[in-house]
Amino acid sequence: MPRTVDAAERRRQIAEAVWRVIRRDGVPGASVRAVAREAGTSMGSLRHWFATQDELLHFAMTLVVERARARGEAAASAGGPLVARLLRVLEETLPLDDERQAETEVWLALTARALVDPRLAELRDRSAAELHAFCGDVVRVLTEAGEARSGLDLDLEAERLYAVLDGLAVHAVSRPTALPADRARQVLAAHLDSLRDTG
Amino acid sequence: MPRTVDAAERRRQIAEAVWRVIRRDGVPGASVRAVAREAGTSMGSLRHWFATQDELLHFAMTLVVERARARGEAAASAGGPLVARLLRVLEETLPLDDERQAETEVWLALTARALVDPRLAELRDRSAAELHAFCGDVVRVLTEAGEARSGLDLDLEAERLYAVLDGLAVHAVSRPTALPADRARQVLAAHLDSLRDTG
The missing domain is CATH 1.10.10 (Arc Repressor Mutant, subunit A)
Structure with missing residues (x-):
């Protein structure tokens, strides 16, 4: 070199x-x-x-965050109807192809290891805060666009959407036969729909 | 001895x-x-x-499944109104106290390690199938009791409830300051409510 x-x-x-x-x-x-x-x-x-391997995992997780953020920003600026666009951005965090499968495996390994490693915990907290805030943005944007059901508790719905998203990520990566990519996408779409006026 | x-x-x-x-x-x-x-x-x-440590993790996860099942059965047979009872059984899988916190840590470690260990994967799959089936039971019981919204897609709602449950478990164990026990319980209750007629 x-x-x-x-x-x-x-x-x-x-x-x-x-x-x-x-x-x-x-x-x-x-x-x-x-x-x-x-x-x-x-x-x-x-x-x-x-x-060390923990530092390698830290490096890999930094890449996951960078890559997911870049894809999310691309999807967000791709145009098209609002709800379809929000769904595409949310899908960028699910293990729907080989690349995102590897990313989700890194995230899951980091989340487990971070329980006992403060340096990894700091990175996990940052990426969790970013995704949690994004879920809050999705609920807020839907509401401001007049697309959301009336009377939604925005903070609670942000937390619930974030739980659905990470729950689907864990299941799609750990039991891909029981929850194939298309099914995970369908459940996420149904959840977004349930927040809407038409839900 | x-x-x-x-x-x-x-x-x-x-x-x-x-x-x-x-x-x-x-x-x-x-x-x-x-x-x-x-x-x-x-x-x-x-x-x-x-x-080996993997066999120890396997042993510990077997205990988690036994303990959660025993608590779930106790909560299910404790009597009281149906929805409150279902909620209590679901809560038995969330890290809402020290004991369940340790159980969730074992589950998270196992889920991460099972990605590369077939023997752990088999146990993870069995415990996942059990919890997934239980989520299906909850949706079905709500429906048969006339408590559920009409037109629910039972399979999809089972998958969504299971995602909410494990998503909340990951978040409550890994970011307890951002998602304290009471808040996780509240989000789960709101999700169950959203499946109901009154939701």
Whole structure:
């Protein structure tokens, strides 16, 4: 690897190696050694990015948040009817394809490990707060657009939508035969519908 | 420990030691060595119950399922109005006190680890199928009692209730400050209400 490769490009290469390993071997198989081998580099040169598997998981989760946010913003600005657009943005957090499946596995591993690792907990809290706030935005936008049922408790509905979203994510990633991608999408759509005037 | 201690009593003692360790040190701290120390026994004599941390997690999750089922059955047969009773049974799966907090941590750890361990996956699938079926029962019982909104899609509502339940469990255990026990209970009650005629 030439010395002139800049930090952003290097980060992208490492990130892709992390991603390939996680998709192939799952989170527990993504050791620092495995990522070094995949990236064709030495353990030593990976130290700048992460030294332990928890730091690797932290790095991977940072990527998940960046990727989900980028896809969400793209879906939000794609145009089309409001409700369909909100649904598409919400779907970006569900494991509906291989890429989002790997992301959800990272999120689930992080959520479990964060129970005993304060550094991971801080990242989990930040990403949870972001998704929770987004659920609040969805309920508020529906209401302001006159699309929501009257008398909705906005805070409670934000919490309930967030629970549906993460519950579906856990189930779609852990029992894909019982809850295939299309079914998860259908349940989410039904939930959004239930918040609407026509629900 | 006298040789006459029977298997059931021995299992109860080991189970309690597992539980004390998990509540004190979290799932990652619950090594076979730590449990042996807590139970005042040798590593060798624990081999009958579990030899590795994954087997220990399997043992702990079996206990979670047994305990939650026993509490659920007690709540179901406690009498009182139907909807309040269903709500109490559903609440038995939420981390609303220290004991259920530890159980939810075990469940979350198992769900994450089961993504790469087929033996844990089999247990996760069984406990998921049980809870999913119970959510189906709740929707069906509400409907048969004439308490449900007309036109409910029973299968879809079972899946949605199950998502709300596990989503709230993940959130209540991982962000207890943002979602305290009382709030999780309130969101679950609101969801059950939304399935009702009066919702």
